[in-house]
Structures are given as C-alpha cells and as structure tokens.
Amino acid sequence: MRAARVWVMVAAGFLGVAVPEARAGDDEPKTVTTHQLAQASSLPKAHKDFSRFLYRPAGDKVVEQADANRLLFRTRDGVPDGYAERRGNAVVYYDRAGHATRVQPLPEDAVSSPVP
Numbered sequence: 001m002r003a004a005r006v007w008v009m010v011a012a013g014f015l016g017v018a019v020p021e022a023r024a025g026d027d028e029p030k031t032v033t034t035h036q037l038a039q040a041s042s043l044p045k046a047h048k049d050f051s052r053f054l055y056r057p058a059g060d061k062v063v064e065q066a067d068a069n070r071l072l073f074r075t076r077d078g079v080p081d082g083y084a085e086r087r088g089n090a091v092v093y094y095d096r097a098g099h100a101t102r103v104q105p106l107p108e109d110a111v112s113s114p115v116p
Contacts, residue, residue, distance in 0.1 A: 048064070048066040048069055050064060050071055052086075052091065052106060053071055053084050053086075053091050053104075054091075054104060055084070055091075055093055055102060055104065056073070057073050057081055057082065059075070059076060060073040060074060060075060060076075060081050061073070061074045061075075061076065061078075062074075068085070069085060069086055070083050070084060070085035070086075071083060071084045071085075079096075080096055081095075081096050082094050082095045082096050082101070086106075089105065089106050089108075090103050090104060090105050090106055091103070091104040091106065092104075
C-alpha cells in the first residue's frame with residue numbers, strides 16, 4: 001500500500017500534478033451536511049391534537065401525520081389499512097381503497113372559528 005502511494009506521488013511529480021495527501025490526524029474542522037442539520041434542527045415540529053378522532057380500527061397501529069392533519073391506520077404487518085382526516089366540522093374515516101366508511105360529526109366547540 002505504501003509503495004503504491006509513493007509511486008503515485010512520484011508519477012504526479014513527473015507530470016506536474018498536485019496530489020493532496022491524506023493524513024490521519026487532520027485538525028481541520030469537518031463540514032456538516034444538510035441531512036445532519038435537518039436531523040438536529042431546532043425548529044418546532046408540527047403538532048396536532050388528534051384526541052377528537054375517536055374511531056380506531058381494532059388491532060391497527062396509528063401513525064400521526066400532523067403536517068397533513070390526518071391519522072394513518074396500518075395493520076400489524078405494516079400494510080396501510082385506511083386513514084382519517086378532519087374535514088370542516090367532521091372527521092371522515094376512509095378504508096384502504098380510499099372510500100369513506102364513516103363520518104364523525106364534531107361538536108360546535110371543537111370547530112375552530114376564525115379570529116377577527
């Protein structure tokens with residue numbers, strides 16, 4: 001391995017090409033990628049109150065999608081089993097094919113009114 005590195009440096013010297021040397025103990029600070037920044041973001045995460053979504057299919061796992069204002073239902077195997085989303089003054093539940101299966105009306109105090 002060392003012989004190959006020396007040969008590359010000698011060949012680069014003859015050709016006049018600069019080859020950066022990799023050192024094990026570089027003291028230069030490493031840059032942070034955007035993926036690492038997004039994982040450690042201090043921005044608040046979206047939070048919704050899903051306590052008014054009363055129906056939960058038996059045995060299904062519930063996944064909250066706060067940014068889309070809906071709940072996903074998945075079977076224990078992870079297969080999508082439907083979803084629920086708030087529409088106006090009701091919560092509409094859909095099956096896995098996307099057909100509405102039940103509608104839960106919300107009381108008037110749960111409906112947010114616009115603030116003047």
